Amino acid sequence: MRIYLTCLAIWGLAAVLVFAGTAAYAGDEGWPEQSVLNGYLEEGARANPGLQAAFARFDAALDKVPQARAWPDPRLSFGVFTVPVETRTGPQRMRYGVSQMLPWFGKRELKATVAEREAAALLAQAQGVKLALFREIEAAYFEYAYLGKALESAREELEILKYFEALVEARYTVSTATYADFTRVQVERAKAEERIASLDDYRLPLSERLRTLLGRPAGEVLPMPVGVPLMDTGWDDKQITAAVTEHNLVLTALDAKAEAADAAAVLARKEFIPDLTVGVESIYTDAPRMAGVVNEGKDPVAITFGINLPFDQEAREAAVRQAKNSARATRLERADKVAGLEAQASRLLFGVRDGSRRLGLLLDTIVPKARQNLEASMDAYQAGKASMLDLLTAEKTLIELNLQYHRVLTDQAVRLADLDMLAGEEIPRKFVQAPATAGKEQARDLRVSLTTPEASK
Helix, strand or coil: HHHHHHHHHHHHHHHHHHHHHHHCCCCCCCCCCCHHHHHHHHHHHHHCCHHHHHHHHHHHEEEEEEEECCCCCCCCEEEEEEEEEECCCCCCCEEEEEEEEECCHHHHHHHHHHEEEHHHHEEEEEHHHHHHHHHHHHHHHHHHHHHHHHHHHHHHHHHHHHHHHHHHHHCCCCCCCCHHHHHHHHHHHHHHHHHHHHHHHHHHHHHHHHHHHHHHCCCEEEECCCCCCCCEECCCCCCCHHHHHHHHHHHHHHHHHHHHHHHHHHHHHCCCCCCCCEEEEEEEEECCCCCCCCCCCCCEEEEEEEEEECCCCHHHHHHHHHHHHHHHHHHHHHHHHHHHHHHHHHHHHHHHHHHHHHHHHHHHHHHHHHHHHHHHHHHHCCCCHHHHHHHHHHHHHHHHHHHHHHHHHHHHHHHHHHHHHCCCCCCCEECCCCCCCCCCCHHHHHHHCCCCHHHHC
């Protein structure tokens, strides 16, 4: 009964897992795209073939438990005498009987325990597949969103370069700009157009990656996300590290495997004890050739008892050693895995801290300074104290810093998804709309700030 209750609880948990990735974010409405990502996580949990296969393997392992606990089948025996045995009560022609092997006390439960712990290991592995799937969906989603920001930046840059080209062409006609400035802008414009074409072409592979994870049919191009959010978790480094060492699903699976090996070792030791077989046997007897015989034609009945003789002690000792060595190897593997997980968590936590620091510097210091540099370059260019190269360099720097800001946001989001996998659960966090840096109106602002040659006369 215990395993069936466990089965119901497990499948209740499996149903919750479908929504587990969304629960941690449900209370925050600071990011408009949150519901889209939540829907993708739910869809992937329901439809991804790899996740379904992992839980199917768990189902198959769970079905081994009642098989391990079952009694051996009764044995029916039947024999015919080639020559009837003449007895006083009549000739005996055949014998028949039924017997039941009774395993030694605890063997059936130990076999069931081994099967249960093996199923528990596969459940942990299936949950790990679920977290890995969520990580891949989030990573694909955020990379897709980053592509959108890269395209947006490239198109803004192209719009600015088109205006620069028209501006330089106008100034070149009145000899206030050089031909080198004109060709330099054209080269930069061609590079921007090529970059846009490359990014546009890259959209399909990213969409296909996300579509495959969601289990959707081929041919569908998913809409491009609006952007990458700014994330913040309520857990500190100690809480995350503790979750990694205590709840990591790989460690959980190894613990279950070690417990299965321990139970197998106890079971192997019990194999030194014989199993008992009990039965009932009868002999079919015909009527005697002479009348008046006591018990004539009656079938004799015998109650039988038997045991197996465990002569091969060496094989049984080898089975005990095998189970013990398996348990020891699994625990050593766990210890090695813990060390690797701690190092991996430390690297990811450093990346999260470093990403937060870089985001703060970009948003509060570096990007504003780059914007001031661009404004100063525009003023100097209009005054004839700077070349078009200086202006292009300042403009390109601001565009690249804006793109770097979104790259750091994307890397930060992926690192937190990686930490989810290590911690064995979704780390609670909130999503906030990321503050803008360069802004969608940058190209228009530049066109307003720069004066044409006619206006400067």
